[in-house]
Amino acid sequence: MITAVRRYAVGILAIAVTVVVFIVPLLFMVLTAVKDRKEAAKLEFTWPTNFQFVENFTQVLSARKFMLVTAFINSTILTVASVTILVVLAAMVAWVLQRRRSRWNGVANFLILSGLIIPPAIVPTIWVLQSIGLFKTLPGLILIEVAFGLSFCVMLFRAFIASIPKELDEAAVIDGCGPVRLFFRVIFPLLRSVIVTVIVVQSVAIFNDFQHPLYFLPGDANATVQLTLFNFQSQFTTNYNLLFMNILLITIPPFVMYLFFNRQIVAGMTAGAVKG
Amino acid sequence: MTLNTAPTPSAVRHLAPAAHTKRRKGSSPYPYWFYLPAAVIYTALFLVPTFASFFFSFTRWNLTEFTFIGLDNFVQFFQEPALLKGLTNTFIYGLVTSSLKVVLGMLLAVLLTSRIIARGYLRSVIFFPVLLSSIGVGIVFTVLMDPRNGMINEALATVGLKGPAWLTDPAWALLSVALVDVWKGVGLATVIYIAGIVSIPQEYFEAAKMDGATSIKSFFNITLPLARPATATVIILSLIGGLRSFDLIWAMTKGGPGFTSDVIASVIYKQYQAGFYGLSTAGNVVLFLIVTAIILPLSTFLNRKEVEQ
Numbered sequence: 001m002i003t004a005v006r007r008y009a010v011g012i013l014a015i016a017v018t019v020v021v022f023i024v025p026l027l028f029m030v031l032t033a034v035k036d037r038k039e040a041a042k043l044e045f046t047w048p049t050n051f052q053f054v055e056n057f058t059q060v061l062s063a064r065k066f067m068l069v070t071a072f073i074n075s076t077i078l079t080v081a082s083v084t085i086l087v088v089l090a091a092m093v094a095w096v097l098q099r100r101r102s103r104w105n106g107v108a109n110f111l112i113l114s115g116l117i118i119p120p121a122i123v124p125t126i127w128v129l130q131s132i133g134l135f136k137t138l139p140g141l142i143l144i145e146v147a148f149g150l151s152f153c154v155m156l157f158r159a160f161i162a163s164i165p166k167e168l169d170e171a172a173v174i175d176g177c178g179p180v181r182l183f184f185r186v187i188f189p190l191l192r193s194v195i196v197t198v199i200v201v202q203s204v205a206i207f208n209d210f211q212h213p214l215y216f217l218p219g220d221a222n223a224t225v226q227l228t229l230f231n232f233q234s235q236f237t238t239n240y241n242l243l244f245m246n247i248l249l250i251t252i253p254p255f256v257m258y259l260f261f262n263r264q265i266v267a268g269m270t271a272g273a274v275k276g
Numbered sequence: 277m278t279l280n281t282a283p284t285p286s287a288v289r290h291l292a293p294a295a296h297t298k299r300r301k302g303s304s305p306y307p308y309w310f311y312l313p314a315a316v317i318y319t320a321l322f323l324v325p326t327f328a329s330f331f332f333s334f335t336r337w338n339l340t341e342f343t344f345i346g347l348d349n350f351v352q353f354f355q356e357p358a359l360l361k362g363l364t365n366t367f368i369y370g371l372v373t374s375s376l377k378v379v380l381g382m383l384l385a386v387l388l389t390s391r392i393i394a395r396g397y398l399r400s401v402i403f404f405p406v407l408l409s410s411i412g413v414g415i416v417f418t419v420l421m422d423p424r425n426g427m428i429n430e431a432l433a434t435v436g437l438k439g440p441a442w443l444t445d446p447a448w449a450l451l452s453v454a455l456v457d458v459w460k461g462v463g464l465a466t467v468i469y470i471a472g473i474v475s476i477p478q479e480y481f482e483a484a485k486m487d488g489a490t491s492i493k494s495f496f497n498i499t500l501p502l503a504r505p506a507t508a509t510v511i512i513l514s515l516i517g518g519l520r521s522f523d524l525i526w527a528m529t530k531g532g533p534g535f536t537s538d539v540i541a542s543v544i545y546k547q548y549q550a551g552f553y554g555l556s557t558a559g560n561v562v563l564f565l566i567v568t569a570i571i572l573p574l575s576t577f578l579n580r581k582e583v584e585q
Contacts, residue, residue, distance in 0.1 A: 007391055007393055008392075010387070010390075010392045011392035011394050012393070014387060014392065014394070014398055015394055015397070018398055018401050022401050022402065022405065022459075023401065024427075025416055025417070025420060026404075029412075029416050032419075042425070043419055043422060043425050043426060043427065044425075045427055089313050089317070090314065092311075092314065093310065093314045093315075095310065096306045096307070096310045097311075099305075099306045104308070108311070111318070111323075114326075115322060116516070117516060117567060117571050117572075118326060118568070119519075119541075119560065119567060120322060120325065120326070121325045121326050121329030121557060121560040121561075121564070122544060122545075122548060122556065122557075122560060123332070123337075123339075123548055123553045123556050123557045123560070124324075124325035124326075124328040124329045124557060125321060125322075125325040126339070127325070127328065127332075127339055128321060128324055128328070129321075130339060132320070143317055144321055146317055147317050147318050147321035147322045148321075148322065150317070154314075169305055173305045177305075179303070179304070179305050179306065179307045179310070182305055183310070204407050208407075208408070208409040208410065210409070210410060210411050210526075211522050211523055211541075214545075215548075226409055229409070229411050229412065229415070230411050230526075230527065233411075233415055233527070240419065243415065244415075244416070247409075247412040247416065250409060251408060251409070251412060254407040254408065254409075255404075255407070258400075258407055262400065265407070266403065266467050269406070269467065269468075270467050270468050270471045
């Protein structure tokens with residue numbers, strides 16, 4: 001009886017606290033995004049008297065020659081391309097690393113840990129990109145995201161591959177499978193669940209990335225959504241409704257991901273973390 | 277680093293000769309060239325810049341030509357107040373964010389693994405900010421923390437408290453950003469702790485209860501020691517993130533007012549923008565040394581018990 005009361009009392013208290021701490025700021029963002037300019041400028045947590053969703057929406061999209069639309073296209077290309085490359089390359093590395101023991105394993109493990117810990121050296125990276133002609137280009141940024149995301153993905157894949165019985169490889173080899181077919185036709189399909197995890201975790205991370213586009217892809221022509229938002233911040237200081245509409249729009253993709261892949265995201269982030 | 281120790285060694289040995297005859301000489305089903313594409317990208321864009329940074333940090337540099345100036349960049353880093361402030365702020369920021377995440381994450385995880393109502397809702401809502409963009413969160417909280425008509429200070433005023441000026445007060449700016457960082461990141465710490473606590477066998481708690489232990493006692497004597505791997509992970513992860521942190525600080529204060537909330541990462545960006553590439557690279561080297569000097573000993577220390585098992 002007492003435990004039941006406590007169950008509800010503590011639960012309701014926790015709900016109240018999370019509403020104040022987490023829901024109110026998020027709701028404030030949504031409400032401000034649909035207010036008109038005057039009302040938004042008051043920065044108050046009130047119900048909008050004048051709903052302007054459509055108007056704010058079109059205004060944000062068309063601002064600065066449809067900059068946000070360009071940015072969404074760029075960010076989508078960036079995210080899809082780098083996550084695809086990451087998944088294939090990281091799975092290949094993880095598979096050989098997990099299956100074949102050699103003197104390279106020590107080196108590879110060391111490099112993976114380094115990739116997780118060491119902060120990337122910014123200007124020298126620009127120097128390398130410039131010398132191979134990829135600075136300020138989308139392909140350059142895609143390769144950057146791949147390079148910086150590899151360690152984490154290899155770790156996730158390797159932990160999962162350890163649970164696939166090696167007999168499977170042996171059977172495929174005896175049946176005459178070469179390494180490429182063995183990997184892409186036999187192993188890769190078995191990795192499906194961890195691939196989903198890697199895809200959702202990495203795409204949210206890359207979509208939200210601000211620092212690397214800022215350094216390696218400056219310029220309006222190929223801005224990403226985070227950069228555009230950052231630039232709007234200084235431009236829209238008097239238009240909080242538009243600024244918040246922008247935030248709302250770029251929050252939708254991660255939110256949709258979270259709705260559908262809640263479990264995989266949490267699993268990926270904790271599994272990768274615990275192994276580190 | 278769990279290498280596969282599946283019960284296969286003997287089986288593999290049986291199969292190996294048979295499989296070997298089928299295979300062409302010298303070719304393994306696990307070819308090394310699978311490393312190649314990843315290794316090329318990783319080497320070119322991560323390893324080479326990392327090594328190059330050590331060299332270029334001793335130079336004055338404009339990307340095409342450089343003059344060797346010895347330790348001047350580092351001397352400047354430790355002498356100029358603006359840069360030195362970034363150094364100390366990095367430590368403060370890392371310490372504040374990671375310790376708050378450890379404490380709050382642990383408490384929330386204990387709460388969410390206990391039998392209360394609405395656990396699913398609580399867990400989702402606490403975790404969701406992890407997926408938000410730092411820039412978006414930064415802007416929203418810049419508005420909420422507005423000293424004059426921001427919501428936080430207005431709420432404090434209704435209960436008779438006078439809130440600080442948050443981001444515009446030099447004494448509070450860094451701490452304010454750190455608090456927002458905790459708001460955004462505590463969900464990750466919580467789910468890591470939940471995973472750690474769930475893996476503790478329930479029998480321990482039952483046995484302790486039989487022996488008359490209070491819930492506080494079993495927290496300190498069972499949960500805390502047995503969730504040690506989770507604690508290690510949370511500390512290491514949030515320290516790595518905290519020491520390198522850039523996005524949130526840049527979105528909220530840009531290191532201001534003055535340079536009171538600068539951290540090394542923002543100093544690196546400012547020096548890069550100003551065209552001091554050598555100095556910026558030296559900042560990178562300093563950050564590298566700090567992160568490794570803190571993380572490596574700490575992770576060996578925190579993971580010691582796990583290795584002994």
